[in-house]
Amino acid sequence: MKSIRVIIADDCSISRRLLNKLLKSEPDIYSIVEVENGSEMISRVLVEEPDLALVDVTMPMVNGIDAVKECITFMPHMKVIFITGHNNYALEAFDVSAVDYIVKPINRERLFCALEKAKQAIYYHRQLERAKIENPKPLHDGRKKLVCRYEGTTFYIAFQNIIFIEKEGRKALIHTPQKVIETNETMSSLLERLDVRFIQSHRSYILNIEQVSEINNIGDSYLARFDNYPERAYISKSNFQRVAHYIERLVSIDTNRSSES
Incomplete structure (x- = not known):
């Protein structure tokens, strides 16, 4: 193939x-x-x-x-x-x-x-x-935090509060409901420390799939929208099927776990 x-x-x-x-x-x-x-x-x-x-x-x-x-x-x-x-x-x-x-x-x-x-x-x-x-770890762990630093300040950001991460020049912008936090870390470095609810949807975006409310097609790419948050994140055309499958798979597994407990 x-x-x-x-x-x-x-x-x-x-x-x-x-x-x-x-x-x-x-x-x-x-x-x-x-x-x-x-x-x-x-x-x-x-x-x-x-x-x-x-x-x-x-x-x-x-x-x-x-x-x-x-x-x-x-x-x-x-x-x-x-x-x-x-x-x-x-x-x-x-x-x-x-x-x-x-x-x-x-x-x-x-x-x-x-x-x-x-x-x-x-x-x-x-x-x-x-x-x-296919074998994700449990999603709901409120104790997990991303530790990152910027200009002398150390931030401790709960995974569940990260809506998406956006690359802007040499910086990464971490979008949360309260504010946007800047860091000089690379996208790959951040993604390695996050858990299974996060996926890189585009060269400049990492999504928290629990925060995605809808995905809209806009020509050659897609936009992810979020509940109660005005900013949007991009999904590249080549990544759309992978992201969609990822969301559907993890939501299905998480629903089954909830019904069994």
Whole structure:
């Protein structure tokens, strides 16, 4: 089943064409996007939300390593394979958790070996996501709190009071009924410390599904609305089915637990 979205970032058109041709022979590849510099890569990753990036290190505008560092702040589970003509950037590449580092000229077997490692990592992450949906932890625990800091102040925010979290520039805004709390922490760092009632619906939004009252379609994306709270949160088109299933699954499980008790 074709399921993996790939972006190729390389300023050499010959390398891009060769990689595109090789990838098209892989049955698991769903779509391939090509870009020729690091700045364009960042912009397209925001839109395409790829599972895997094949990245040259030395590109104009923004180099490959810096582009990847920026991308994984909003796509932390994107896998990366560096493919470059230079062998002296390997340590920096693995500092951003690259799956592999391939030195040009591209060897077909070497590339497919790296692709196989990347695919296994992608499928493993998806299995963990499915397991979290199918075997959730109890939702209603009023003792759970998110601890975060901003400009010398430490906040202790009850999970149940978090409506949604929004990325704004390099800050995250935590929406609660009383106020919006700012923090410099990344979305991935916050999501890791939250429980099963929270899901990333968009590169810039994390929802508390217990707070969602309705979801409206607005063209290529969706808006989540909340009871007694005027602000709205976005759900990307690629995440809509996952979010909808997540909400329905957890609401069903929570209802069954309530009827059994």
